[in-house]
Amino acid sequence: MTQSTDSTAQDLADPHQQRICATQIRSVYMHFTPALLGTTLAAFFLVVLQWPVIESDNLLLWLILFIGINLFRSLLVFRFVRLNPDDAVCCHWGRRFFISSLLAGLIWAMGVVIAFPPDNLTYQLTLTVIIIGLGAGATSTISMVMASFIVFVFPMMFTLMTMFFIENHYTANIIAVAIGLTLLFVTRGAKNIYDNHLQNIRLQIQAEVREEALINARNEAQKANLAKSEFLANMSHELRTPLHGILSYAKFGIDKLGMVNEEKLAKYFTQINASGMRLKILLDDLLDLSKLEAGKMVMDMHQTSLTHIVSTCVNEQEALLEKCQLTIHYDYATNLSDIDCDENRIGQVIMNLLSNAIKFSPSPGCITLRAQETEINNINGKAYPAIKFSIIDQGPGVPDDEKELIFRKFLQSSKTYCAEKGTGLGLAICKEIIDAHQGRIWCEDFPIQGAVFSFLLPRQQPQN
């Protein structure tokens, strides 16, 4: 439990902890084969050199134990290289390496006790050279994992030091102190190598993180560029359509002047006027949208009543509603007064949604305006009281895969496309306006038939 808490705290402290740990362990395993050969050579030297002064059975028994642990370590390296485990699994292999290093350290400590000939300084020094050589060798091979280095080197060198102190004469004491100092230097050297290696790993990770960030930024820029090209192509198309109307009917008028009756000429002018108006609406929408997107449209927020805004919109559409034989059904389950918003802009949203509902409703039919009390969360997850306002029609609805797309510029639902066309910017403008009010707008299906366009509007504008 404690270990788990510690590891979580470490993970929080360094987001790349697992990666660092895995790289250290990989580095140790990958470069461990020469170390295995070195220790094997050292073990044989120890047996051969101490053979004349130490009981052979003890030395052979120790050698068998040593070969056993070295085979275990070789197997670990072989398995690791073969499996090449990922970062998460590497930490388990770190524990295995630590245990194998501890066992090897204890066996070498046992070797020191067995091969230490009392009262024979020459052979004692031979053993000392082998052990110090092993300690020095370990600094370059396993110091990347400091814990494994310590459990390997400390038991054997500490035991050797103790053996000299037990001898308890002047020279032995000096050698014991020298071994202690060597242990300190070797540990210091190992720590330096460990720190440098750690620093290198961190720099490498930083470089990779930066490279990834650069690649992401490049991809984002490419996406933005593609979106811009798509927007320009769509805008050009939308501008060319009414322009085509204006130019064509103007040319008919010029070419057929005096050849067609007044009624036909009036039709040409009407078409020029209609196309011109469409072009004007498109340009106005484009200007609105660009201002909204650039955050340059200042919202005139004040406490107002949504009922008043809705009734203004419905009154404006009254003639069309009557013509299309559509009735409005009000389903208000909450008080719509005291809402902090820009009256004109929210009016623009409701007008847009209402005119879409009228455009796509069957005739005769009914459009429901529904309001409910709800809550909206800001980016920090704090909930604010909000109004959910929905406009429900009985039209063809919006296919699932287009429910988000229709809020993009110049994209209209395939089901509603062939009806009287808008500029393809209306819903994109609605979304920008609702976003500027820190609300949310979306589209869903009405269970029986039709589409439900809803938006959430906070009662009070949340303070950022």
Place this chain on the structure above:
Amino acid sequence: MKYILAADDEPVNREIIEEILADDYEVVCVEDGLQCLQSIAKRVPDMLLLDVAMPVMDGFEVCKKLRSETSTRDLPIFMVSGFASTEHINKGLQAGANKYITKPFIPCDLLKALDDFFRNI
């Protein structure tokens, strides 16, 4: 009189094409890609004027479908679109259109293009 089928989702564009061609050709207009295919299945026209951005099935898809069927493989198709980029023009020609005309166009240019085409076949 040659029979021309025009597919365009914009009512204004359909009216313009009828106004330009009605004196010299038999013109029928449809509103989307599917209607276009259904109309061709009933009667193959001498020429198809095909808009690109249409609901249900766009002009590129219609063009590819017609080119993949034996009865309409050689049907003359002029794509007429407000998309004027090189990518769109190439895409239209690769889909199998004989010509790609961008809007706005001058009425007599469309007449001339049709005349030239019919004279050369």
